[in-house]
Amino acid sequence: EPEVTQTPSHQVTQMGQEVILRCVPISNHLYFYWYRQILGQKVEFLVSFYNNEISEKSEIFDDQFSVERPDGSNFTLKIRSTKLEDSAMYFCASREGVWNQPQHFGDGTRLSIL
Amino acid sequence: DQQVKQNSPSLSVQEGRISILNCDYTNSMFDYFLWYKKYPAEGPTFLISISSIKDKNEDGRFTVFLNKSAKHLSLHIVPSQPGDSAVYFCAAVVGKLTFGTGTRLTIIP
Numbered sequence: 001e002p003e004v005t006q007t008p009s010h011q012v013t014q015m016g017q018e019v020i021l022r023c024v025p026i027s028n029h030l031y032f033y034w035y036r037q038i039l040g041q042k043v044e045f046l047v048s049f050y051n052n053e054i055s056e057k058s059e060i061f062d063d064q065f066s067v068e069r070p071d072g073s074n075f076t077l078k079i080r081s082t083k084l085e086d087s088a089m090y091f092c093a094s095r096e097g098v099w100n101q102p103q104h105f106g107d108g109t110r111l112s113i114l
Numbered sequence: 115d116q117q118v119k120q121n122s123p124s125l126s127v128q129e130g131r132i133s134i135l136n137c138d139y140t141n142s143m144f145d146y147f148l149w150y151k152k153y154p155a156e157g158p159t160f161l162i163s164i165s166s167i168k169d170k171n172e173d174g175r176f177t178v179f180l181n182k183s184a185k186h187l188s189l190h191i192v193p194s195q196p197g198d199s200a201v202y203f204c205a206a207v208v209g210k211l212t213f214g215t216g217t218r219l220t221i222i223p
Contacts, residue, residue: 004157033210043158043203043213056209091157093211100146100165103211105157 002026006092006106013082014114021077021109023092031095032075033103034067036060036088043091049075079111087113117141118206120214128222133191135217137204140185144206149178149189152201152216161202162189194221 005024013019025032034046047057049067066078075094079086089110093103119138127133135149145166150158164171164178164187171178177190187204199221205211 006157035211042215043211045210045212048210058210093157099207100163102148102160102163104160105150107155107157 004092004094004104004106006090006109008109009107010110010112012112012114015084016081019079019082019111021079021090021092021111023075023077023106024073025075025092025094026096026104027073028096029094029104030097031055031103032067032069033093033095034077035091035093035105037091037108038085038088046077046090082111082113084113087111117144118204118212118214120204120217122217123215124218124220126220126222127194129196130193133189133194133198133219133221135189135191135202135204135219137187137189137214138185139187139206141206141208141212142185143208144212146207147178147180147187148205148207148211149176150203150205150213151198152203158203191219196221196223 007022032049035043037043045058047061048055064080068076089108091105091108093105095103148163149161152158162173162176162178164180179188201216201218203216204214
């Protein structure tokens with residue numbers, strides 16, 4: 001069964017450094033998402049992406065965050081200058097097309113900021 | 115922001131019995147609801163969904179019920195199996211997914 005893949009599984013970065021989290025969505029999917037889960041908290045929406053542009057973003061997704069689909073397969077989340085509070089699990093998800101289709105998630109990247 | 119709430123953080127059920135997980139929401143604009151299952155160190159796995167025009171959807175051992183007037187959603191698992199032990203999240207959609215806080219289900223052999 002097709003799946004969403006995320007790399008790396010764990011990223012350790014010094015505070016203030018840039019980090020890029022990578023995702024390969026399911027190949028025929030058109031909608032892409034990033035979510036995060038801080039330890040002990042609920043999964044929170046960050047951003048959605050469709051047709052090569054951001055379609056919705058949350059208050060968390062400030063100027064330090066950006067997303068890109070550099071080619072036909074990858075979808076990346078960049079954090080420009082990481083902060084301690086960016087430490088979390090980051091999940092990528094994709095959805096096929098119509099509104100009543102489920103989002104499918106990758107296994108996440110654990111981001112640890114030191 | 116508590117638009118989707120799961121009031122039971124944990125639930126223990128005997129193997130073979132029915133597990134019932136509950137979820138309440140406040141936003142009447144939600145038009146699609148989903149249940150996800152999550153194991154440690156893995157991402158949420160889609161289980162079953164229901165659109166707001168229906169009140170029940172069944173898939174094997176899993177049934178989701180939607181009561182729009184009460185803004186209440188439930189997931190029934192019958193019979194419960196040891197492999198069902200996981201954290202279950204309900205989620206609601208208006209564009210993006212809004213997740214509940216999760217219920218840890220433990221199936222006792």
